Amino acid sequence: MSVLGELFTDYTLRTVALGSAALGLVAGMLGAFAVLRRQSLLGDAVSHAALPGIVLAFMITGAKTPIILVLGAALAGWIAALLVMLVVRTTRIKTDTALGLVLSTFFGLGLVLLSLVQRSGGAGQAGLDRFLFGQAATLVGDDLVTMGALGAVVLASLALLWKEFKLLSFDPAFAGAMGLPVRALDIILTSLLVIAIVIGLQTVGVVLMSAMIVAPAAAARQWTDRLGRLVLLAGLFGAVSGLVGAVISSMVPRLPTGPTIILVVTTITVLSLLVAPERGLLAAWLRRVRQRRQVEIDSVLADLYRLAAQHDDPTSAPHEVAVLQTMRAAAGVRNSLRALADEGLAVADPDGRWRLTVEGAQRGRERVEGTT
Amino acid sequence: MSVPQIEILAIAMITAAGCALVGVFLMLRRLAMLADAISHAILPGIVVAFFLTEDLASPWLVIAAAATGVLTVALVELLSRTRRLKEDAAMGLVFPAMFSIGIVLITRYAGNVHLDVDAVLLGELAFAPFDRFEPGGHDLGPRHLWLMGTITLINLALVMLFFKELKLATFDPGLAASLGLAPVVIHYGLMTMVSVTAVGAFDAVGLVLVVALMVGPPAAAYLLTDRLSVLLGLSVLLGALSAALGFGLAIWLDASIAGCIAVGVGVVFLVVFLAAPGRGLVAELRRRKSQRWEFAQVMLAIHLLQHEGTPAEAEESRVDHLHGKEVGWTAEFTRRVVAGAVRRGLVERDAERLHLTELGRVEAGRALSGTAT
Amino acid sequence: MSIDDKAPAVRVTDLTVAYRHRPVLWDIDLDVPAGKLMAIMGPNGAGKTTLIKAILGLVPAAAGRVEIHGKSYVENRHLVGYVPQRGSVDWDFPTTVLDVVMMGRYGALGWIKRPGKREREQAVVALEKVGMADFQGRQISQLSGGQQQRVFLARALVQDAQVYFMDEPFQGVDARTELAIVDLLKELREQGRTVVVVHHDLQTVQDYFDWIMLLNVRRIASGSVSEKFTEDNLRLAYGGRVDFLQRKAPADPGPDETGDMRGYGRIRP
16 A cells, blocks of 8 residues: 555656556557567567667767657667668578677677766766666656657557558558558558667666567467457556566665566566466366366266167166276276266266166267267 | 787687587577577576576586576477467567576675676676686686686587587488487587577676677678588687677777677678678679679560560560560660660660570570579 | 450560569560459469569569559559468467458558448458358457468458459368359359469369469460360470379370369379
8 A cells, every 4th residue: 555655655656657657558569569570589689779879879969868868779779670671681691690690789889889988987877877777766757758758659650550550460461462551561660669669778678678579468469369459458468567567676675677577577478378268378278178078978978878778778777887997998987977977967876886867878879879 | 918918819719719609500590599598598597506606607607507598498499389479479588587587686685795797797808817717726827718618619529529410400300300310409409508608608798798699700601601511610710800809999999898899790790791702792782783684685585585476576576665664664774775685696676676686595595494493 | 433344454564573583474474354264373483473463563573564454553453352372371360350351441441541330341241252251250260271261252352353363262271162262253253353363273274264374484375274274385384294284184185084083183282
């Protein structure tokens, strides 16, 4: 309760929580498209590559104004994405190698520039470090305004071009045949992704930002089969992770924000993978167990019928459990019999022998004659 | 150069060589981003081992990191095998989580032990010469040189020993399996090598930049050769060159050594990318330009051949037909293509009409038959 | 919507397509009269899919021009419907059958506007035509291959096009779906529409189609099936596999082979 109270009264905590939630929302929604288009790792490259842009923007302008740093980051991220495309298009080098190469050399360049700024003792240098692993505590009102404005632009574009982006992601060839400018749409969607990444850098940091792109979408995918709900849910998961992560890290001393947010979002994803109703692994496992059980029960019923069918009245012929067990290699004959009794298909005589009910005999016949 | 500087240079170059050896196979198996994932994900392994041993150069770090790396690969595979996630998403999920655990462990519990976050993540090669390997009081040089030298030698030995197995498992896993070469074992063996190399290398370039040394030099070498053995050798050379270049840059700028080495990798790749004979950008553009003309000339010849002896021949062989709306060439382009084709002796021009020469007929026929299979 | 009746439905002139300077299609000329069902046939790597994609402007052409009903492709794009290869999309994409079919209306809808009730109704009608009306709310990953293909066809139907291009619609579908598709194609033809199909089964060409193009990087032959679907042309298109082709060459049906030739039909392995 006190945390909730502080959320409303404590300016810093409120700023941090709002900022982290906003970043999670935007990254989650755009990430859904990135994951569907198999660009999960592009997010990693773009976020690493943003570092030199940030430092260079600072070195050139000498200002720490959020919008300038963000512009620098976006520009560098963009150039990196283009370079990856150029290398892949013109040489035999594959996408994964190009991504790794561009990511690491841009990040290296960022470190070089950062060390130069630190050596020259620029007044604002301390503030640039936070882009490595993120430091939500340094968020101020100005940052929120920038994040909010950029986020609004991203989400508005997403809403306006919704059906175009959907078609582009599902079937670009069909979109092209229809006359949609596929290349331009691709560039717009990738640009929106770059902006979404850049919004999060100050809070989560360049090294971990890619997880904010991938994880919310991966979690949301387990809960729904509709693109619209997927995107909204990914935004929600992202926002919740940002909020919860930021609050936890502000309450526990020496707990860095970025990694905490990532661990929260990872937890949500793992839980989703396990417990989601349709696609969840637990649900799938239960389905399998239930199926296997049903097969066992059915076969015991069939065995009982085969034995009973040798008598004139199949319902009046009780049989030993042991006989049934010799017909079934698998264990669990007794359990199956009990399940049959629950369904009213078989009854146990007082001496422990089993026989079919009228309904059971009929079902058994269907089963045996249907399978042979 | 002072002795410590020479020692740093030696460590950097040997690290680059070791990374390049495993990097070649990662690249060829399209697993380059797995190098990025592994190098991030082994952080918690390193941290825990360090807490226990309080020694950054302890062999336990290598063992712990190798175990964590293999665990990471297994986790990614497990996740993508559930078919709930695509493989790239699985990778993008696992390694930031592992890395986050590492960072949290460091910042929460490293207060009383000395583990510099920046040193692990971003490399602190400048201090490497102060950490000496002194068995029995004899100074045998920097400890990191021995550590990384050993890892590089092991990599080299493994690559030489299992050269044909690695080669086959990389190019044709199915055939390798049918020959009893157990591609899964080779895969996890390679991943273990990657993890071990990454932990050895983080001192030189930091965990975040190991991927530069693993991916960059092989990528550059790949533009220079087709043969696996040459590719390995060139990658090692280019890696060492990048490291030397980067170190020089670091001294000149007095900037982060790790960052400069990554930049060095980028520069070496860029030069190769632009200037590589045959596969570089310049060569490619030049070839595209000349091929465009040659291609257009042959196209013209084929066009004439297709219509030779048909009722439409008179119309189809007119020069202005070519830059009419059917073919869609511009007048200027057409003029230059026709001029080129005449010069090459493929066609003869008779006022506004074009005729194939015997050579033109042969060339067109060859182009058609050469592509018809 | 005024359509030039005299011009052919599809006219391709001097179309050349190269991939990294390796020619994939050489100097293709092709006229498809309106109201025909045409099969494009040829061996693997002959450029069949590339031809369709080049006509639709999806791969750049080195030279050549495409006209649809007398006007350039770009001008008359709204007359064209497209069924890509089933395997070209991710069927695990989070969307429903109805949603996929409605995508066929996106082009006509124009920018920003969302599909509404009318589009939904059109989609339902198209789904009924392909016998998939009961599946409209189904997630697309739960469909069989044949059902996926029907959904793609329904999507093309809502495009309400004059000329359809279909890339291997019979690939990997069950016999019932194949018959349903054939009925649909014939219905489209009766309505005066033109359908161009990449096809593999030599056995069914004469039953399904009335027009054919044999392709192997260049055009081998095109025209009516009765005239152009000959042993000589097949030999030219498919090259060495002549023995195999002779079994069903329509020019000289051997006395013993007029009976059951099913099973020899598919050229593609």
